[in-house]
Amino acid sequence: MVSVQQWTGREASALRAALRMSTRAFAEHLGVALRTVAKWESLGTETQPRPDTQAILDTALARADSAAQARFEATLFPERKSARPADYETWSEDIERAVVCISRQDFPFASTLLNRWMGSRAPQQLDDKGLYLYGRSLVLLGDLQRDQGAILGPLSARHSYLTAHGMFTELDIPRRVAQIELSLAVVQEMSGELESSARHYELLAGDQRLSPRDRAKARLWVGTALSKEGHNEYATNAMTAATRAFEDLGEPEDWSVAHQKLALAHRGAGDLKQALHCIDIARTTGTVDSPMQRVRLDTAYGHILLSDAATRNDGLFVLDQAVQVARQYGLSHQLRSIEGIRKGQQG
Numbered sequence: 001m002v003s004v005q006q007w008t009g010r011e012a013s014a015l016r017a018a019l020r021m022s023t024r025a026f027a028e029h030l031g032v033a034l035r036t037v038a039k040w041e042s043l044g045t046e047t048q049p050r051p052d053t054q055a056i057l058d059t060a061l062a063r064a065d066s067a068a069q070a071r072f073e074a075t076l077f078p079e080r081k082s083a084r085p086a087d088y089e090t091w092s093e094d095i096e097r098a099v100v101c102i103s104r105q106d107f108p109f110a111s112t113l114l115n116r117w118m119g120s121r122a123p124q125q126l127d128d129k130g131l132y133l134y135g136r137s138l139v140l141l142g143d144l145q146r147d148q149g150a151i152l153g154p155l156s157a158r159h160s161y162l163t164a165h166g167m168f169t170e171l172d173i174p175r176r177v178a179q180i181e182l183s184l185a186v187v188q189e190m191s192g193e194l195e196s197s198a199r200h201y202e203l204l205a206g207d208q209r210l211s212p213r214d215r216a217k218a219r220l221w222v223g224t225a226l227s228k229e230g231h232n233e234y235a236t237n238a239m240t241a242a243t244r245a246f247e248d249l250g251e252p253e254d255w256s257v258a259h260q261k262l263a264l265a266h267r268g269a270g271d272l273k274q275a276l277h278c279i280d281i282a283r284t285t286g287t288v289d290s291p292m293q294r295v296r297l298d299t300a301y302g303h304i305l306l307s308d309a310a311t312r313n314d315g316l317f318v319l320d321q322a323v324q325v326a327r328q329y330g331l332s333h334q335l336r337s338i339e340g341i342r343k344g345q346q347g
Contacts, residue, residue, distance in 0.1 A: 014076050205219040
């Protein structure tokens with residue numbers, strides 16, 4: 001954070017402008033007289049606040065959000081702009097490349113693309129556009145960490161998502177904030193907080209900040225969390241509603257994934273015939289052939305096959321294939337899921 005050694009009227013006026021406050025609002029914010037702020041505005045460097053007021057200004061700057069601090073620094077030190085990421089277009093391109101890498105589970109290169117920007121830029125030195133790109137990079141880093149199974153702790157998906165959530169809240173971009181809340185609910189589900197994640201999914205399924213597609217995803221994930229809790233009838237109803245929404249929206253990949261989730265809910269309810277029907281639809285209609293999706297499909301298929309003594313060996317073979325791919329791409333959460341399925345069958 002930029003600091004001020006000696007406040008004058010110039011720096012005080014710059015802080016007021018950075019906070020986007022009127023002179024009256026700024027005076028009330030600091031707890032000083034309106035005429036004092038007016039004096040700073042008119043005299044600039046020719047006047048210096050009293051020592052106690054200097055401390056008040058220090059506190060106000062320290063408590064300002066990162067976007068306001070960046071505006072304050074840009075006003076006082078315009079010559080520093082050259083040290084900031086001028087090539088936002090290149091940063092945007094690297095973000096899009098990282099999206100593709102994560103979808104293919106090329107985690108090392110995705111991490112390189114993101115950290116080449118985040119590692120050399122302090123958020124408080126960025127303007128609003130830079131903060132937006134930094135926030136998007138953090139979300140993608142969270143996606144990467146989540147897919148690798150790092151969901152809790154200081155170097156985790158949860159930490160990255162929460163930091164990005166704060167940034168997009170400051171930037172006042174409600175859709176991005178809601179999308180991150182959806183991702184945080186996924187982290188809750190992955191960490192075993194099934195009832196809590198189901199409640200959050202339920203709320204987000206009706207949240208108008210989200211797009212219709214994201215609301216349908218939230219509805220689908222209500223079902224996945226409840227299915228894991230054994231509430232298969234309600235879960236099936238939620239998933240069916242989401243499946244219809246994806247069909248109405250013209251989202252074939254989401255529609256296919258929904259059938260995969262439905263298959264597991266039917267398996268949990270003991271309806272293996274319907275489970276096999278749904279997983280067959282998912283396996284024959286999926287259009288994105290990423291390693292992650294292959295592992296998820298094979299895990300679901302293997303789980304269903306294991307549930308019938310007549311196809312148990314086939315199920316073990318399919319799960320072995322899923323394990324090989326998961327190990328190859330570092331999908332540790334999927335590996336733990338498969339191990340849990342195997343132990344459950346042995347028990």
